[in-house]
Amino acid sequence: xxxxxAREEYPDYPIDAYRxxxxxxVVHRDYFESAEVAVEKLKSSIIIxxxxxxxxEKEKFGRFxxxxxxxxxxxxxxxxxxxxxxTGIERIKNFCKDNGNKVKFDFDSSCFFTIISKKxxxxxxxxxxxxxxxxxxxxxxxxIxxxxxxxxQITQMEIASKIGISVKGVEWNLKNMKQEGxxxxxxxxxxxxxxxxxxxxx
Numbered sequence: 001x002x003x004x005x006a007r008e009e010y011p012d013y014p015i016d017a018y019r020x021x022x023x024x025x026v027v028h029r030d031y032f033e034s035a036e037v038a039v040e041k042l043k044s045s046i047i048i049x050x051x052x053x054x055x056x057e058k059e060k061f062g063r064f065x066x067x068x069x070x071x072x073x074x075x076x077x078x079x080x081x082x083x084x085x086x087t088g089i090e091r092i093k094n095f096c097k098d099n100g101n102k103v104k105f106d107f108d109s110s111c112f113f114t115i116i117s118k119k120x121x122x123x124x125x126x127x128x129x130x131x132x133x134x135x136x137x138x139x140x141x142x143x144i145x146x147x148x149x150x151x152x153q154i155t156q157m158e159i160a161s162k163i164g165i166s167v168k169g170v171e172w173n174l175k176n177m178k179q180e181g182x183x184x185x186x187x188x189x190x191x192x193x194x195x196x197x198x199x200x201x202x
C-alpha cells in the first residue's frame with residue numbers, strides 16, 4: 001500500500017554523514033603537513049582521512065570539542081555545509097545509525113580516520129523477509145478465525161484445505177492461537193468444538 005507521495009531512499013552510504021565527515025576533515029586538518037585530505041572508496045566502506053591527530057586525550061573523544069583551525073570552522077559555520085559547532089561526530093553516528101551503517105573513528109598522533117561501512121543488505125533483506133512472514137501469519141490467522149466463526153466444529157483438515165496450507169501448519173497456528181488466548185477448544189478432539197474469545201473482533 002502506498003502511504004506517501006514520495007518513496008523513502010536508503011542509500012548504501014548516508015550523504016549527510018559523508019558530508020559531515022568531509023567538513024570535519026577540512027576543519028581539523030593539520031595544514032602544516034604536506035599530506036592532503038583523502039577520500040577512499042573501497043568495496044565495503046568509505047574512508048575519509050586527514051592529517052592531524054587529536055588535540056586532547058582519547059578518553060575525551062566524542063565528548064569534547066576543540067578546533068585546530070578556528071577561522072575555517074567559523075567560516076564554514078556560516079554556510080549550509082556545517083551545523084552547530086561541536087556536533088559533527090555525534091551527527092555522523094546518528095546519520096549512519098538511521099541509514100543502517102556502521103561507523104568507526106580511528107586516530108593516532110598524526111592522522112584521523114572516519115570509516116563508514118557499507119550498509120549490510122543481507123541484514124536489510126532478512127528484516128524485510130521477516131516482516132513479510134509476519135504479515136502472512138497474520139492473514140492466515142484471520143482466515144482461520146473466520147472459518148471457526150462460520151463452523152465451530154470445523155476440522156484441521158478442512159481448514160487446511162480451505163486456506164491452502166498443510167495440516168501441520170494449521171496445527172501450529174491453532175496451538176499458538178490457543179496459547180495467546182485467541183481461541184479455546186471445548187471438549188475432545190473428536191466431537192468437540194472451537195470457541196473464539198470475546199476480545200477478538202476478527
